[in-house]
Amino acid sequence: MIVLQHPSEVEHAKNTVKLLCLTLPETQVVVGETAEDFAELQVYLQQASKPVYLVYPSETSQRASESNSPEDCIILLIDGTWRKAFKMLQLNPWLLDLPALHIEFEGVSQYRIRKAKRSDSLSTLEATAYMLQAINPTLDIAPMFAAFDAMVQHKLDAMPPAVRARYDQEQ
Secondary structure (H helix, E strand, O other), X not given: OEEEEXXXXXXXXXXXXXXXXXXXXXXXXXXXXXXXXXXXXXHHHHHOOOOEEEEOOOOOOEEHHHOOOOOOOEEEEEEOOHHHHHHHHHHOHHHHOOXXXXXXXXXXXXXXXXXXXXXXXXXXXXXXXXXXXXXXXXXXXXXXXXXXXXXXHHHXXXXXXXXXXXXXXXX
């Protein structure tokens, strides 16, 4: 698992990538936005002996649960808002050359502490968990969500009552 993290997400207080790295220690994070920022990663991926997949919904992406992607592969996820992720794709055309996978998710994000303009928005941790489970249906993602839910609850508990009430109403 390699996360391409937009620089504005690094110090964000509600960043789930930090939690992802705690629950999946083999996760690598590369911070950047432009092709120059990811030059070393590109070389690494070109030399990789495992297949590489980009998680990003598009007209050509394949549903992860229906793909024949092996469990032993390299998954790239983009961490950022939809707008920032799209910009990163535009600045890194090499990403568009990779086979793309998407998650078919019909629920609601449990990431109640961060607003999203799109109904299909997931946190990076949620997207990772669902992607891994789509590739390997026997994988237990409950520990990832236990840590995630605890973080969300901790953030909610730390909010002043008036602010917390706004988040509780949006459920």
